[in-house]
Amino acid sequence: MSKEESHAQERFLETYDTLGDSVYRFIRLRLADHEAVLDLTQETFTRYWDHVREGKPVGNECALIFTIARRLVIDRYRAKRTDSLDELREEEGFDPVDEYEPPPSLKAEGEEALATLAELPEEYREALLLRFVEGLEPREIASILGLSANAVSVRIHRGIDTMRARMHVPTP
């Protein structure tokens, strides 16, 4: 293996170390089945590696990875809408997160915060997570969600208002 290659692989694993948890949280917003979440988290990184190896432009690494993750989740949804017995069996358990009920054992504060996010209307979830949990800029979020930066800011704003209302926190 050449030096460059092993360097690239090291970088790739570092990327996983840094962003693995973030991708996992992001996917959990939309999928309830834990196995499926792990599966897609891993696939996000193998796809990312393929992308890098093919020499395609990476640009903003973090934004690219979230974009891949999001696309995989959407694909998974689509796959669910087949009625072949085969697919149905394989996809069993891929319930959209609307039916998400955190198991009672997950009492940790972090889980509570994530569950609260997952209960928000879909358009706010990802924007809020990326902004406040992962600390991305609205511009980056816009490229991940395929929206304008403006639209993202609006979503973040409304999302926070919604949360405030639910948390009974007075608007400052």
Added chain:
Amino acid sequence: MTNPHLNPEEFLKRAKGVGIPAHEKARMRSTLSEYAGHTGEAVRVGEPERLISRSSRLVPSPYYRYPFTLLKPMPIAIAAIIVVVLGGGTSYAAQGSLPGDILYPVKVHVNEPVEETFAFSTNARAQVEANIAADRLDEAAKLAAQGRLSTTTATELTAEFESHAHQAHVSVAALAEENPRAALAVDSALTARINENKTALNALVTEGKNVSVITNFLSSIAVQDQGVTTTGGATITGSDTGSAEGVLQGNMREEDSGNTHSPSASSSSVGIHANSNSDVKVATSSVTGGVHVGTSSGLHLNLDGE
């Protein structure tokens, strides 16, 4: 919501505490490392990605035709009775059982055949077989850790491992034609689990536990392994890399010979032809049920785009 004094932004930040469960994270990391190490050599930056599946490099087990070697017909009947009498929960309880446990026959003769039956797609089939193969190694490692690995059990587990690994390889080869990425993922995951167990077993040897049985177990896998090298088998490669080596095969030898990454172009008796537009063809030879079938199938895989 519990804390009315907390502002929403602060509250959300707590979600940072959620991450991939530790053991899953480590496992995923080793799978990814395997995946990257593998494609990393086969693919060149800027070229369309390409990979050829390795196929049946493992010697098929002589027990291949007799999948029920681990236990004879009598225990199979007992397994069925246990499930009928105790109900479905048994099958769940059996999942973690080890050879010698009462519920082990249920696991091997009820749970696993059911999984196999319901694995409809090639992908599911490959995953199920790979998982079962790796489960046999897990069991060997667990038994060894408890000092319960007998020579007989070790032999049976080796046979079962070989048999399922062979089936996994056949499925992976088929899968590689329809979905090379998925095939590689299954293969990487299996390799990662094999390596995990080899590491665990080697650690036990170092500690001086059960040395002879474990050493035999490890080498019986290695012997099978060397047997194949000369009979041929398919491999992968992009262009001129020396990485013409199946992952499974490669890693076993690596560990056994104690040297890391010596891609053995020399050891592979495989025909790889790259024609002018650099598609790669591989002559596969597979061995089934003890009969050597030279299927110059010209396995031809492309991995362009998504």
